[in-house]
Amino acid sequence: MATDVRPRDPSIQPPMVPLATLIGREIRGGKSQKPSIKYGHAGFAKRGEDYFLLRPVCFRAPGDPASLFSVFAIFDGHNGASAAVFAKEHLLDHVMSTIPQGIGREEWLEALPRALVAGFVKADTEFQRKGETSGTTATLVVIDGWTVTVASVGDSRCILDSLDGVVSLLTVDHRLEENVEERERVTASGGEVGRLNLCGGKEIGPLRCWPGGLCLSRSIGDTDVGEFIVPIPHVKQVKLSAAGGRLIIASDGIWDALPSELAAKACRGLPAELAAKLVVKEALRKSGLKDDTTCLVVDIIPPDCTFVQPSILKQQNKFRSLLFGKKSKNGAGKPTKLSSVGAVEELFEEGSAMLEERLGKNISSMENSGNQRCAICQADQVQDDDQLVHSSDSFPATSRPWEGPYLCHDCRRKKDAMEGKRPRKSTMSR
Missing domain, CATH: 3.60.40.10 (PPM-type phosphatase domain)
Incomplete structure (x- = not known):
């Protein structure tokens, strides 16, 4: 050099x-x-x-x-x-x-x-x-x-x-111990953040998300920890x-x-x-x-x-x-x-955890022949009123209208779960 x-x-x-x-x-x-x-x-x-x-x-x-x-x-x-x-x-x-x-x-x-x-x-x-x-x-x-x-x-x-x-x-x-914004997001989405509690009420170790006890706020996988771990x-x-x-x-x-x-x-x-x-x-x-x-x-x-x-x-x-x-x-x-x-x-x-902010609003989801392509899973679906995310009643009324690109039913449910807009499935502690 x-x-x-x-x-x-x-x-x-x-x-x-x-x-x-x-x-x-x-x-x-x-x-x-x-x-x-x-x-x-x-x-x-x-x-x-x-x-x-x-x-x-x-x-x-x-x-x-x-x-x-x-x-x-x-x-x-x-x-x-x-x-x-x-x-x-x-x-x-x-x-x-x-x-x-x-x-x-x-x-x-x-x-x-x-x-x-x-x-x-x-x-x-x-x-x-x-x-x-x-x-x-x-x-x-x-x-x-x-x-x-x-x-x-x-x-x-x-x-x-x-x-x-x-x-x-x-x-x-994305460690809960050090990242204040992530702690606030997890608790707002339905998770609990705290240290491991031993007999007698003594708390030890780093901050974890419960259920599951994960120290991280973002990961791939971790089915047992709740979908607010994004x-x-x-x-x-x-x-x-x-x-x-x-x-x-x-x-x-x-x-x-x-x-x-x-x-x-x-x-x-x-x-x-x-x-x-x-x-x-x-x-x-x-x-x-x-x-x-x-x-x-x-x-x-x-x-x-x-x-x-x-x-x-x-x-x-x-x-x-x-x-x-x-x-x-x-x-x-x-x-x-x-x-x-x-x-x-x-x-x-x-670094936002909100999909609407990350996927943007200016993405065309319409394909030829009237099909819709999911912005996440890339699955093509024939346009149908029952499948349109704007008119679907599969989601709670508290979920504000989705303004981003088209999401299929499964990916829209995933999005709402990550934002704490529907009850998570029962989980088991790690």
Whole structure:
């Protein structure tokens, strides 16, 4: 990688640039603007419930090299591995099935955040039909050129370490102990949040959702916990500069042991495969093997470059520290927000658990021959007054009119259940 990296004035805030403009620059720049992807993975199993997905070569249009994109994912199962295995095998297909065929790259990237929401919900619905009580976190990363889109439920995490040394968090942890908004949503939807109550009234451990005792507010699966534990992901889409960057995607076995900035710092300047091993080694050194521990490192590298050599990076960091001083961190040692020196452009971020807000209102659900296609499960249904969601009386009067795209009967019931608008099925405690 070129070594004449000049520090920039951090007081200069780069203007936000529309996605279409950014993509246009890539197209006009030709093949020289296309980054390469290098990746590595490492991990140790304690329960055997962590799974990961590596798909460095995918195509939006079969056989068209210009439509190349890459996918990487972590699935951290609980109460068994079946939900994690199911998500690994089916989640990506469900996401891709909701994106219209034959559209250009700009439209594809704009449709991707909504498709991720629909795909996560579809995967959850299909898995729950199996009648198993397992659940899983899911952090799915889609890389198309310099654009990175991350969707996540649970507490697996994805961070971005950019060339300027700023660590950015691309996911939100859905832990009831730490996420006040999620606690309020769960209780408003009919769940109860509290700690494990022992004999004598003593409460121990982290905050959990009851029934079931799950520590997370969002996951795929978990049939026995109530449908207010939702599969609707937080989605963030960013565009890197031509300098590239490094993604670290890992299960909570890593993040319970290492703050995000320490994980990034521990492996800077190393190739991706070795970096992943070093992050895992550092996590185990800090806390031992208390949980399944899995790490993926993905480098998005400018053309004709390799990873940054450690000695070079140290010189750059020392030079920056002399000019700008040390970078600020909050008291918890969490990563800062997106870089203020122009390394990253934030294109999209949304974490609402309301489907109406996530699927949008400007989606045509009408197909040829008068059919309706469900925005989630993609099932075609012949238009019929008894099936129209606006006129159906299968839902309680307290449910306000649905203003989003067409949902079939089952998916509409799923939506209402997640919002606490119908009685949940009886559940059993875990």
